[in-house]
Amino acid sequence: xxxxxxxxxxxxxxxxxxxxxxxxxxxxxxxxxxxxxxxxxxxxxxxxxxxxxxxxxxxxxxxxxxxxxxxxxxxxxxxxxxxxxxxxxxxxxxxxxxxxxxxxxxxxxxxxxxxxxxxxxxxxxxxxxxxxxxxxxxxxxxxxxxxxxxxxxxxxxxxxxxxxxxxxxxxxxxxxxxxxxxxxxxxxxxxxxxxxxxxxxxxxxxxxxxxxxxxxxxxxxxxxxxxxxxxxxxxxxxxxxxxxxxxxxxxxxxxxxxxxxxxxxxxxxxxxxxxxxxxxxxxxxxxxxxxxxxxxxxxxxxxxxxxxxxxxxxxxxxxxxxxxxxxxxxxxxxxxxxxxxxxxxxxxxxxxxxxxxxxxxxxxxxxxxxxxxxxxxxxxxxxxxxxxxxxxxx
Amino acid sequence: xxxxxxxxxxxxxxxxxxxxxxxxxxxxxxxxxxxxxxxxxxxxxxxxxxxxxxxxxxxxxxxxxxxxxxxxxxxxxxxxxxxxxxxxxxxxxxxxxxxxxxxxxxxxxxxxxxxxxxxxxxxxxxxxxxxxxxxxxxxxxxxxxxx
Numbered sequence: 001x002x003x004x005x006x007x008x009x010x011x012x013x014x015x016x017x018x019x020x021x022x023x024x025x026x027x028x029x030x031x032x033x034x035x036x037x038x039x040x041x042x043x044x045x046x047x048x049x050x051x052x053x054x055x056x057x058x059x060x061x062x063x064x065x066x067x068x069x070x071x072x073x074x075x076x077x078x079x080x081x082x083x084x085x086x087x088x089x090x091x092x093x094x095x096x097x098x099x100x101x102x103x104x105x106x107x108x109x110x111x112x113x114x115x116x117x118x119x120x121x122x123x124x125x126x127x128x129x130x131x132x133x134x135x136x137x138x139x140x141x142x143x144x145x146x147x148x149x150x151x152x153x154x155x156x157x158x159x160x161x162x163x164x165x166x167x168x169x170x171x172x173x174x175x176x177x178x179x180x181x182x183x184x185x186x187x188x189x190x191x192x193x194x195x196x197x198x199x200x201x202x203x204x205x206x207x208x209x210x211x212x213x214x215x216x217x218x219x220x221x222x223x224x225x226x227x228x229x230x231x232x233x234x235x236x237x238x239x240x241x242x243x244x245x246x247x248x249x250x251x252x253x254x255x256x257x258x259x260x261x262x263x264x265x266x267x268x269x270x271x272x273x274x275x276x277x278x279x280x281x282x283x284x285x286x287x288x289x290x291x292x293x294x295x296x297x298x299x300x301x302x303x304x305x306x307x308x309x310x311x312x313x314x315x316x317x318x319x320x321x322x323x324x325x326x327x328x329x330x331x332x333x334x335x336x337x338x339x340x341x342x343x344x345x346x347x348x349x350x351x352x353x354x355x356x357x358x359x360x361x362x363x364x365x366x367x368x369x370x371x372x373x374x375x376x377x378x379x380x381x382x383x384x385x386x387x388x389x390x391x392x393x394x
Numbered sequence: 395x396x397x398x399x400x401x402x403x404x405x406x407x408x409x410x411x412x413x414x415x416x417x418x419x420x421x422x423x424x425x426x427x428x429x430x431x432x433x434x435x436x437x438x439x440x441x442x443x444x445x446x447x448x449x450x451x452x453x454x455x456x457x458x459x460x461x462x463x464x465x466x467x468x469x470x471x472x473x474x475x476x477x478x479x480x481x482x483x484x485x486x487x488x489x490x491x492x493x494x495x496x497x498x499x500x501x502x503x504x505x506x507x508x509x510x511x512x513x514x515x516x517x518x519x520x521x522x523x524x525x526x527x528x529x530x531x532x533x534x535x536x537x538x539x540x541x
Binding site for chain 1: 406426431433436437461
């Protein structure tokens with residue numbers, strides 16, 4: 001692959017070489033089924049439990065509260081569907097937000113078809129859930145609140161502690177999709193009133209295809225994948241031992257590097273945001289200015305369209321993403337950008353750059369220079385910009 | 395799927411090196427179609443002399459396919475008589491670009507509409523009737539009025 005500047009770390013991350021190394025023996029040497037009886041399979045079992053302990057420690061949870069899954073989307077599906085089915089005698093109402101990942105939103109739509117009722121909370125212009133609106137939305141028959149820890153597009157970190165408290169005051173289960181937050185924002189489950197939490201390995205330099213669902217001890221949740229007795233009968237399927245080992249190693253790495261890594265990401269992010277807002281006119285930052293993921297920058301450039309922006313960045317070796325309709329395969333731009341109140345034409349011109357601590361200041365400088373040229377070029381081609389300039393000069 | 399992989403080389407060429415970008419002062423006809431809500435706006439300027447399109451320019455707010463179809467549409471129209479210009483279909487624009495991904499076919503329709511809108515403007519300004527030409531339906535003004 002040619003030299004690229006990778007600024008799409010919220011989509012996925014590279015597996016660190018040292019993390020890959022920990023996985024290899026479980027492909028080649030200790031390939032035995034971790035559920036088998038013979039000693040040869042014992043190494044796999046030990047490694048799975050070691051990874052579980054690593055993840056539990058990192059979250060302030062107990063190992064038995066961690067269930068391995070096939071990824072964040074599966075964890076979200078499990079938490080919502082299993083809770084809905086387990087609690088349907090008690091109620092049929094679920095509360096979530098308008099800016100959740102599709103793994104939550106589309107699962108909610110599915111549950112609505114089955115007769116459940118879902119309230120989708122609004123967010124303010126910075127993407128924050130309104131706690132008063134949440135309180136008002138709670139009904140006698142509310143069985144679950146699911147609000148993401150941090151948003152994948154605009155990076156806003158939600159008031160999870162307060163939301164958990166409200167949920168528990170009303171005796172309602174609280175699930176959070178922490179796929180973007182895990183390893184990037186401090187999470188201590190001893191401090192937070194969270195009953196279920198989804199996370200994924202590939203957002204923290206681990207492998208794709210492995211996630212967890214944390215389920216607080218005492219919370220009863222039904223089986224999601226039926227079959228063998230893995231994960232205490234809750235999630236059947238032969239253990240993805242190399243993947244689980246990789247998740248454990250990625251967690252260990254994320255834990256050990258946490259402070260320095262986050263500090264560097266924030267520094268790079270703020271440098272990027274500062275330069276872009278200062279040097280490219282008619283640009284806005286989307287998402288919360290302070291309560292935001294350390295690596296997330298999301299901009300809207302007026303008068304330009306996101307896909308064109310991405311294609312031209314790609315020509316220059318820069319990998320990024322956008323919330324424009326053309327990149328989503330529908331006619332509507334991102335539901336998150338619309339939920340924070342952006343008009344369609346401004347939402348179409350959005351650009352998400354998500355950094356890692358492996359990015360450099362030089363890469364950011366190069367990206368800003370290219371962005372200035374590209375946005376300028378697209379504006380010079382834009383009839384919206386033409387009209388705007390004519391309007392201004394009147 | 396990655397859009398870059400789905401676009402033909404011709405589409406990428408016209409996106410990266412768009413032909414005839416710009417404006418024509420005192421154009422014989424200007425057509426603007428699409429709306430910002432769905433993410434594509436095309437504006438085509440025509441310079442028509444003696445019933446022949448001498449020059450065409452465009453400005454487009456939109457995706458890679460929108461830029462490429464506008465660029466190709468201006469290429470196809472230059473040198474044509476008004477009657478020939480009216481015959482340029484979205485299919486012709488698509489074929490000239492070696493095809494478009496299915497989700498982008500609407501961009502070629504927009505290019506056809508932009509040509510028609512510019513010809514309509516020309517006809518209105520000159521008080522002539524171009525047989526077979528209908529008034530433009532999708533215009534940026536409609537969106538502005540909604541606000």
